[in-house]
Amino acid sequence: MKTDIRNIDDIKIFVDEFYYKVQQDEFIGPIFNSVIQDWTVHLNKMYQFWNAALFGVPGFKGNPFAKHAPLPIQKEHFERWLQLFHETIDHFFIGAVAEDCKKRSELMAAMFLSRLENMRGGADKVIV
Numbered sequence: 001m002k003t004d005i006r007n008i009d010d011i012k013i014f015v016d017e018f019y020y021k022v023q024q025d026e027f028i029g030p031i032f033n034s035v036i037q038d039w040t041v042h043l044n045k046m047y048q049f050w051n052a053a054l055f056g057v058p059g060f061k062g063n064p065f066a067k068h069a070p071l072p073i074q075k076e077h078f079e080r081w082l083q084l085f086h087e088t089i090d091h092f093f094i095g096a097v098a099e100d101c102k103k104r105s106e107l108m109a110a111m112f113l114s115r116l117e118n119m120r121g122g123a124d125k126v127i128v
Helices: 008-024 029-035 039-055 064-068 075-092 096-120
Strands: none
Touching: 008 029, 008 039, 008 075, 039 096, 064 096, 075 096
């Protein structure tokens, strides 16, 4: 029976499975695999990130947007990322924290995409 996300052990379950899916994915996998040299280091950072985001546990240090800004990612990449993320959460968990986790992923994706579009310009912007 599924439970809610309760602690760092649960976070490790979804982070490990999610990033396994990312690495294997034909669409977004090549982007991540080309820049992440050590997946163990990345996974440890993601454990800390989600532990801070979901439970307020200190320990995460970093600037996720700065790491993603140089990547060749567009709206479609974020959509696939969210699809894999939601599938992973839904496969293992049910409850308020699981829903909060998915909502936070959506907010993060929207914020990253908005910032990337503003940084890169856009069809409706003139950059001189």
